[in-house]
Amino acid sequence: MKSNYLLSNKYKIPGWILLILGLIAGVFLMLSEFESDLLEIKVLAIYNGDSIISNEEDVGFFKIIENNILDEIIALAIIIGGLLVGFSKEKVEDEFIYKLRKDSLVWAIIFNYIVLMFAIVFIYDFTFFNVLVYNMFTPLLFFIIRFNFLKVKA
Template sequence: MNTHYLLPNKYKIIGWFLFIPGLILGLLSFFENVDDDTITIPVLSIFYEEFMGSSPRELFAIITTGILSEIIAVMIIIGGLLIALSKEKIEDEFTSKLRSDSFVWAMIVNYIILLLATLFIYDMTFFTVLIFNMFTPIIFFIIRYNFLKLKSNSDEE
């Protein structure tokens, strides 16, 4: 069994401390329409073009912008990866198979949803679906993997 790509188990706890608050903040900012300008700082932008603005496109510019959505996205992505890529306390062939099956299942479900969204959702609503789609593979994986792990633990008892 090859687990050289997995992190030590202790990183899973850090992942949960980033992932859960990131999800909660992300859902709150989406459903409560929280203004992204809550935290505004100058940042490096590799490519910048004002939305419906008249200013020219800029490459490698310092701009002042709200970064709340970026902080939330980083929390979800890094937290999710730490959870998904950390070893279990007992890492064996069974957990490796659960991990692999959950990954494949998450990809299939994710792309079925994306395909349906492409066919039936349009305009800015589709853009919103794409934003959520950045996070759904890791969320689906975490849910499926932990569900199967919990189910196998209850079957053993």
């Protein structure tokens, strides 16, 4: 089966390493609220501030700010690792694997939006913001879990 959008199979192992390390670090960061000055660096912020309407001096577009980039590194590890795992070819990429991949992707998107609709109705305030942050990763994670489950089951 010829699939133009899939990466070579050799990216699957580095993808798993990045994804697992990112997930472990993310859970650790979330549960421990770990803070370190080690990764505190100056970064370019497209917009800096809590609100677009503000009179504060530090608020505005394209500002250089001090920021701890640990959470950004973890998020990128999860996303890049997930993309490498999810969109790397299997050793045998045939019509059956193609169908499993397609069905898993559709299922993951539908399931993700059902979870999001549930959250919209029943979760509020800052907790809802946390749900939206986690929702960046869930379509990819649901897809990887479902695809690998169906692959092992078959």
